Amino acid sequence: xxxxxPPYTPLASATQALQQDGFALLQVDDLxxxxxxxxxxxxxxxLFWQHLEPDQYLKDGGKYRQRKHASVLINHxxxxxxxxxxxxxxxxxxxxxxxxxxxxxxxxxxxxxxxALQSLLLQLGDIFSATQINSPTRNTSQKxxxxxxxxxxxxxxxxxxxxxxxxxxHRDGVNFVAVLLIDRQAIKGGETRVFATHSPHGQRxxxxxPLSILLLDDxxxxxxxxxIQPIDRNQPGQSWRDTxxxxxxxxxFLDSKNPSA
Numbered sequence: 001x002x003x004x005x006p007p008y009t010p011l012a013s014a015t016q017a018l019q020q021d022g023f024a025l026l027q028v029d030d031l032x033x034x035x036x037x038x039x040x041x042x043x044x045x046x047l048f049w050q051h052l053e054p055d056q057y058l059k060d061g062g063k064y065r066q067r068k069h070a071s072v073l074i075n076h077x078x079x080x081x082x083x084x085x086x087x088x089x090x091x092x093x094x095x096x097x098x099x100x101x102x103x104x105x106x107x108x109x110x111x112x113x114x115x116a117l118q119s120l121l122l123q124l125g126d127i128f129s130a131t132q133i134n135s136p137t138r139n140t141s142q143k144x145x146x147x148x149x150x151x152x153x154x155x156x157x158x159x160x161x162x163x164x165x166x167x168x169x170h171r172d173g174v175n176f177v178a179v180l181l182i183d184r185q186a187i188k189g190g191e192t193r194v195f196a197t198h199s200p201h202g203q204r205x206x207x208x209x210p211l212s213i214l215l216l217d218d219x220x221x222x223x224x225x226x227x228i229q230p231i232d233r234n235q236p237g238q239s240w241r242d243t244x245x246x247x248x249x250x251x252x253f254l255d256s257k258n259p260s261a
Contacts, residue, residue: 004204004205006025006212007205008025008026008212009024009025011026014026015131018127018128018176018215019131019217022194022216022217023215023221025214025215026215027212028209031180031211034120035119035123036119041116044116045117045182046182048107049154049182052066052105052152053067055067057100059166060163062166063158064162065162066156067104068104068107068111068151068152069087070107070149071084071148071150072121072150073145073146073148074122074125074145074148074248075143075146077122085253086102087101088101088253089172089173090173090254107150107152117244120246121246124176124178124215124248125143126143128146129146131176132175144250145250146250147248147249147250147253148247148248149246150244150246153244154240154241155240155241155243156236156237157187157228157236157239159236162187162227162228162240164190164227164228164241164243165224168224169193169222171197171218171221172247173249174247174254175217175248175250176217176248177223178213178215178216178245179192179207179214179243180211180243180244180245181207181209183242184208184241185239185242186230186239187228187229187239188229188230189228190206190225190241191205192214195221195223197222218247
């Protein structure tokens with residue numbers, strides 16, 4: 001089924017939607033209820049997108065992407081910050097930028113320690129753990145340890161166009177992905193597309209409300225976001241799309257020393 005308006009899922013049905021459809025899209029009120037952090041906390045968190053660094057690894061020659069990166073472990077409700085490590089994806093998941101260690105600028109310590117982010121990381125861990133535990137392919141009464149990567153992205157239109165996913169429709173090589181819209185400023189485009197991995201079925205919609213969050217079962221669906229352009233071509237430097245992308249993986253991080261892990 002194709003949908004052009006965001007197909008929101010009630011928070012109480014998020015686990016069921018992930019199991020049945022491979023994705024769940026939550027509205028801002030559900031995010032606030034999930035994390036129990038006031039809106040002011042999220043406004044504070046959004047300020048960290050003002051100080052990202054250029055992505056030096058774009059193979060299309062573009063200058064439209066800024067980002068920072070960090071890694072953490074979540075075991076039950078214990079969150080451990082991992083010493084800084086590179087981001088790695090095998091070429092089987094990212095044909096454009098895979099196969100190499102990418103050493104992005106680390107996220108700020110104050111960002112990682114922020115209550116809104118830490119609450120989000122832990123609450124999503126609970127949702128994904130429940131999805132795994134209730135899945136017929138995983139039979140365990142213990143919550144797993146999640147290997148989580150944190151990505152802050154700003155896609156701008158200074159060059160006329162910005163590409164949120166230059167690699168096209170893809171999987172990330174993890175178990176679950178969360179995409180939180182932080183800000184969408186004076187742009188057109190940026191349509192989110194979610195495709196079933198083993199069928200032609202998919203959804204199309206645009207994330208246009210800050211703090212709406214898309215949850216994906218990375219083993220069931222592929223995802224991409226279409227390019228963005230400035231609404232006012234005379235002011236391309238005033239247009240951008242900010243997102244927080246979180247990936248959750250069981251057993252280990254993806255690593256260039258063991259790319260098939």
